[in-house]
Amino acid sequence: MSIRDALAAGLGFRDLALIDAHAHVGRWGSFYMADPSLIQLVRELDRFNIELCCVTSLLAFSVDMTRGNDEVLEAIRFAPDRFLGYVSLVPHQPLADCRREVQRMLDASDRIIGLKFHPMWNNYPINGDLYQPLWELAAEFCPLVLVHCWLGGEEPEANNTPDKVAQMAARYPGVTVIMGHSGGSRAGQLQCAELCRRLPNLYMDLCGSEFGNLWIERLLEHAPADKVLFATDIPFLGAGSPAGRVGYAAIDDAIKRKILRVNMERILATCTRWGRDRFRSSTPLTRHGMTSTANQLALQMGTHHDNPDQ
Numbered sequence: 001m002s003i004r005d006a007l008a009a010g011l012g013f014r015d016l017a018l019i020d021a022h023a024h025v026g027r028w029g030s031f032y033m034a035d036p037s038l039i040q041l042v043r044e045l046d047r048f049n050i051e052l053c054c055v056t057s058l059l060a061f062s063v064d065m066t067r068g069n070d071e072v073l074e075a076i077r078f079a080p081d082r083f084l085g086y087v088s089l090v091p092h093q094p095l096a097d098c099r100r101e102v103q104r105m106l107d108a109s110d111r112i113i114g115l116k117f118h119p120m121w122n123n124y125p126i127n128g129d130l131y132q133p134l135w136e137l138a139a140e141f142c143p144l145v146l147v148h149c150w151l152g153g154e155e156p157e158a159n160n161t162p163d164k165v166a167q168m169a170a171r172y173p174g175v176t177v178i179m180g181h182s183g184g185s186r187a188g189q190l191q192c193a194e195l196c197r198r199l200p201n202l203y204m205d206l207c208g209s210e211f212g213n214l215w216i217e218r219l220l221e222h223a224p225a226d227k228v229l230f231a232t233d234i235p236f237l238g239a240g241s242p243a244g245r246v247g248y249a250a251i252d253d254a255i256k257r258k259i260l261r262v263n264m265e266r267i268l269a270t271c272t273r274w275g276r277d278r279f280r281s282s283t284p285l286t287r288h289g290m291t292s293t294a295n296q297l298a299l300q301m302g303t304h305h306d307n308p309d310q
């Protein structure tokens with residue numbers, strides 16, 4: 001049965017365990033979030049058969065870098081087989097603090113996979129001088145960087161247009177760079193597609209890409225299928241939109257599997273020791289033992305109710 005038919009029959013993604021390249025932990029002051037609790041996050045992962053969720057802290061790039069990054073460690077402790085973490089760094093912090101922060105996080109957990117930059121929120125261009133040494137930190141310690149990336153929108157978004165992000169990917173060919181939201185707008189997605197075609201270390205993720213009104217089928221006429229990554233942006237957005245957009249698309253199942261899992265699995269296996277150990281001997285495309293479900297975690301927390309909807 002095809003992925004599309006299985007979804008239409010209400011069977012979900014069954015034996016295809018998804019990897020979410022871009023999601024968040026913690027609260028956010030600027031707009032409404034339904035429920036950012038960790039148990040609710042895991043419920044959402046369970047619902048869409050998302051085995052691994054790569055998270056960044058909202059607090060870390062907005063208010064308090066260290067406390068925020070601690071929230072990432074908390075998530076990893078909460079559901080150790082479901083979360084992987086990016087370290088958020090703020091370019092306005094002293095470089096010595098950023099360096100210490102990266103080392104602290106890598107020492108704290110082997111599930112720290114890379115760095116996260118948010119140039120729009122931090123109101124500083126991704127190719128500016130203050131970001132330069134942070135890219136060097138990525139090259140030195142953890143060569144995977146997720147960057148918020150948008151084309152159009154309000155003025156601070158000019159800090160992270162696809163061409164500026166790609167400029168950095170070109171400068172650091174040893175660092176794998178994910179353009180978060182694929183540039184957001186339709187024009188942004190098309191530009192990201194073109195840039196991904198040119199630069200081997202550049203990728204684009206799908207969270208929030210629905211705002212560009214570009215169907216996955218159309219996107220894939222421009223973007224290489226190996227460069228597009230499933231991502232949710234939970235708990236800002238739900239996982240249903242990106243999962244459904246890919247799952248129901250009129251494209252081959254082999255391509256859906258690449259987007260929903262295989263491409264990010266390859267990145268993790270290439271860029272992180274954790275990924276190398278984890279994926280070296282396993283066959284891709286299978287459920288890898290998703291042991292901590294929301295129900296099991298709720299039982300441990302003493303909050304489980306026998307509600308089949310949860």
Ligand SMILES: [Zn+2]
Nearest residue numbers: 022024180233
């Ligand atoms: Zn995000």
